[in-house]
Amino acid sequence: MLKEFASYVTYGLIMLEQGSRLGDAIEFFIYDTIKIFLLLSVIIFIVSIIRSYFPPEKTKKILSHKKEFIGNILAALLGVVTPFCSCSAVPLFIGFVEAGVPLGVTFSFLISSPMVNEVAVVLLWGLFGWKIAAIYMGTGLLVAIFGGFIIGKLKLEKWVEEYVYKFHTGQGQEIIKQTFKERLQYAKWNTADILKKVWLFIIIAIGIGGFIHGYVPEDFLVNYAGKGNPFAVPVAVLLGVPLYSNAAGVLPIVYALMEKGLSAGTVLAFMMAVTALSLPEMIILRKVLKMPLLGVFAGIMTVTIIAVGYIFNVIL
Numbered sequence: 001m002l003k004e005f006a007s008y009v010t011y012g013l014i015m016l017e018q019g020s021r022l023g024d025a026i027e028f029f030i031y032d033t034i035k036i037f038l039l040l041s042v043i044i045f046i047v048s049i050i051r052s053y054f055p056p057e058k059t060k061k062i063l064s065h066k067k068e069f070i071g072n073i074l075a076a077l078l079g080v081v082t083p084f085c086s087c088s089a090v091p092l093f094i095g096f097v098e099a100g101v102p103l104g105v106t107f108s109f110l111i112s113s114p115m116v117n118e119v120a121v122v123l124l125w126g127l128f129g130w131k132i133a134a135i136y137m138g139t140g141l142l143v144a145i146f147g148g149f150i151i152g153k154l155k156l157e158k159w160v161e162e163y164v165y166k167f168h169t170g171q172g173q174e175i176i177k178q179t180f181k182e183r184l185q186y187a188k189w190n191t192a193d194i195l196k197k198v199w200l201f202i203i204i205a206i207g208i209g210g211f212i213h214g215y216v217p218e219d220f221l222v223n224y225a226g227k228g229n230p231f232a233v234p235v236a237v238l239l240g241v242p243l244y245s246n247a248a249g250v251l252p253i254v255y256a257l258m259e260k261g262l263s264a265g266t267v268l269a270f271m272m273a274v275t276a277l278s279l280p281e282m283i284i285l286r287k288v289l290k291m292p293l294l295g296v297f298a299g300i301m302t303v304t305i306i307a308v309g310y311i312f313n314v315i316l
């Protein structure tokens with residue numbers, strides 16, 4: 001139904017020529033805009049109810065005083081259903097360190113939360129099917145678990161900015177219990193609030209995706225990141241680093257790239273780079289991490305994401 005409506009608006013109302021580059025781009029833009037915002041509204045509402053059971057204080061309590069690898073797994077899983085993204089890295093990092101959460105466990109959470117976005121997983125399912133969604137979620141969790149585990153084993157606490165350990169945020173705060181009606185009200189407010197914050201970025205991303213879909217020649221993508229290029233995955237990761245978006249926001253670009261024939265592993269690596277290795281996120285994290293630790297984190301993430309891309313280009 002949405003596809004027919006997009007075609008009607010593009011070719012019936014706007015009167016663009018069928019098969020033209022502009023027509024293809026506009027049809028893609030209208031179709032994806034409606035579909036993504038409908039899916040986002042429903043999924044954010046449902047997930048907001050789940051998230052209301054995991055406020056920051058409760059999250060820190062769950063992750064504290066656990067065996068390290070178990071903590072990494074729990075942190076990565078909690079990252080899927082908690083309302084944190086890379087822009088929340090500084091207060092979260094301070095809060096987790098203050099609560100006694102091990103450094104490696106904290107990194108598992110910070111990697112998982114923006115990368116394995118539950119909204120993006122649902123949208124991936126809708127756009128590409130459950131297999132791609134499951135692969136993305138599974139690999140994202142593995143990257144978060146083992147990335148955090150490696151950082152924890154390296155004992156890099158000395159490379160956290162000293163002031164972080166002097167904060168005492170969240171101490172003495174009582175975890176407020178909510179009724180289900182209050183959780184529904186929170187979900188309604190949070191859905192509207194998130195949409196207000198991200199709608200412009202999503203539309204811009206869809207616009208970029210529409211442009212790629214309609215105007216970028218097939219040969220361009222094949223030459224620089226196509227299946228025949230052995231450096232396609234590193235190129236995709238490098239292209240993703242300067243960008244700043246959550247996983248849901250970058251999906252329209254991902255969809256357009258896959259339609260152009262890019263391998264699934266290359267596209268997944270690009271998506272992971274945008275969500276977990278972006279330059280803006282590195283700038284934010286620099287506020288709490290000294291350069292050596294930031295470099296170790298970026299290096300581990302880069303190598304891991306590139307490896308994931310190559311592995312799934314072989315498998316898929």
